[in-house]
Amino acid sequence: MERARAPGTQGDPERLPGRRELLAGAAAAAGLLLLGCRGETVDVRDQAAIAAGGSRGYAGPALDLAFWTGFTGGDRGPMERLIARFNREHDNITVRMSVARWGDFYQKLPAAVDSGHGPDVAVLHADQLATAAAHRTILPLDDVTDALGLGAGDFSRTLWDAGVFRGRRYGIPLDVHxxxxxxxxxxxxxxxxxxxxxxxxxxxxxxxxxxxxxxxxxxxxxxxxxxxxxxxxxxxxxxxxxxxxxxxxxxxxxxxxxxxxxxxxxxxxxxxxxxxxxxxxxxxxxxxxxxxxxxxxxxxxxxxxxxxxxxxxxxxxxxxxxxxxxxxxxNSHNLVLPRQPASGQGRLKASVVFVDWLSRHSLEWARAGMVPARREARESAAFRRMTEQAIFAEQIPVVRFPPAxxxxxxxxxxxxxxxxxxxxxxxxxxxxxxxxxxxxxxxxxxxxxxxxxxxx
Incomplete structure (x- = not known):
């Protein structure tokens, strides 16, 4: 979570100088996107429905999933250990994490998605979800969370609501910081x-x-x-x-x-x-x-x-x-599904399997110095033994996020x-x-x- 960095390097690396305008006209009104050099037309609503199928598990051929994050500091090791465990437990899915400093990450992600070369899963801060959603860089996840049976009761109302933009859900909270x-x-x-x-x-x-x-x-x-x-x-x-x-x-x-x-x-x-x-x-x-x-x-x-x-x-x-x-x-790290080209839609099911697994293992992520978003993790005896994280967690009823x-x-x-x-x-x-x-x-x-x- 290198949003703030070690003494001597702290700052706000999440500057977004290159905001791209939304696609206009009838295509945007219909929710259709023309994807860069591939010229493929994808309906984001169909993608969300396909992604929801991942809640039933992935039984397809072996594949690699690209997972992009900004975890370049002390949080990188804990996430790498989680990914290694996931890979051991899933014979047909191999997750490979790519990391970049958050400032570079937020410029790289939309360009990669528009060119049809974006990741399968990514992590975004809660205060970046609205911009990514407006650019249609990420998929709405309402069908996914419904299929997974997730709701505010699994997190907290504030954390859950932070993933919503214009009435649709775009992020599943992993932690709160x-x-x-x-x-x-x-x-x-x-x-x-x-x-x-x-x-x-x-x-x-x-x-x-x-x-x-x-x-x-x-x-x-x-x-x-x-x-x-x-x-x-x-x-x-x-x-x-x-x-x-x-x-x-x-x-x-x-x-x-x-x-x-x-x-x-x-x-x-x-x-x-x-x-x-x-x-x-x-x-x-x-x-x-x-x-x-x-x-x-x-x-x-x-x-x-x-x-x-x-x-x-x-x-x-x-x-x-x-x-x-x-x-x-x-702020909060949220798991998101970037928009995929038509040829990559089958990967969405496997992506949801990984997102669901990672969300359910957020207690282990707390060792990176986070408060896990999942209520069951925060209420566990193991988390209460993390004395300092537990003190930060006392503030969850009063945390405030920048507006969406x-x-x-x-x-x-x-x-x-x-x-x-x-x-x-x-x-x-x-x-x-x-x-x-x-x-x-x-x-x-x-x-x-x-x-x-x-x-x-």
Missing amino acids: PLGLYYNRTVLADAGIGDEALPRSRRDTMAVLEQLKGRGVQGSWVSPALFTGGLMFQSLLWQFGGELFSEDGARATFDSEAGVEALSFMLELIQRGYSPRNVGQDADSIAFTNNRNAFIWNGIWMLNIYGSIPGLRWGVLPVPTIGAERAVWA IAGIDAVRASTLDLAVNEAVLLRAAPREALGRAAREADALLADNLRKFGRTL
Whole structure:
């Protein structure tokens, strides 16, 4: 899950600069796609029905399935072990995983699918499903999940709903990866602060940071980058009752009073001296590992990274509730079926066998530092023994995902992320930065509506 990477390389590799427009005219209206150089016409509804047949198992000739992911880091090994086990258990299906950095992956996948050379199965983040669905890069999975008997009760309502775009399902959640509050035990102990003072609320947070400041420690560094400042802002926005965008994808709403309040809180940490100014990329995490920073809002993807550093004493909690309600940013890896050329439709049955198997074995995937999406895995005794993952899992009732709006990731990256950066670097007041970004976002959203149509 290299969406956020190790200190020194963190960032947002999921920029999507090359958005392709939807096919137009009668073919698009009928749900038909002309597939690049092969010139084959495929009805995505027929493909979904064919894929549903995979729930009955695959008894055809031996074949290889191409599985594309962005698991280039510490999550690659656990997935490779899962695939090896699947291959041992299935004589007639061999899965071969290809990996690429997420930024490259999201540019490569649609081009490969359109040329008729895409993978059989892939992994997409929940916030990328809408764009991929609008481009018809991936298949609707309603028939598949019905055949597999899957529903919200097998996951959680929030996780399940995150896979829906315009009333149709496009993803089956494999995991959920939210932010958490990491704390450095050495820094706190040196300041005479025990576990009873660990922050759960705004009052707790300010009290412990003031105590740390009295001992000469700037205890909560605020990053101007998406990882982790931008994700912290989104969590705070939801905690203060705000939303990123309108439900129909027509308007930015992050410049609301809730947004101003959220960004103002981040600035308050700097202005009160709890964070240095001009925190560089990854400097908050590097300071944490060097026992110079007490707290960091960071993702579950850091569990294995921090756990591998000799001598680093740390723990994790749910993010504190700074606003009026509990909420935390999260994302989710989803299993998807890319559109296939007519000649490859028979492979869909085998693909569903693999997707179903992988979903049912998500407990083993948790060892990559994830919270498994399947409820039965999260409620197992084996998962509860994964102490830190289980703490992250406590937040599932309050996790929030970016809205299912096609092209929204690119809009956010070129507007909101820049506004947070500008404000945290004290170059603009929160209201000014967010207002300007919202106006720019509205123009981009209008362009999205012309390309993709309304979300609702």
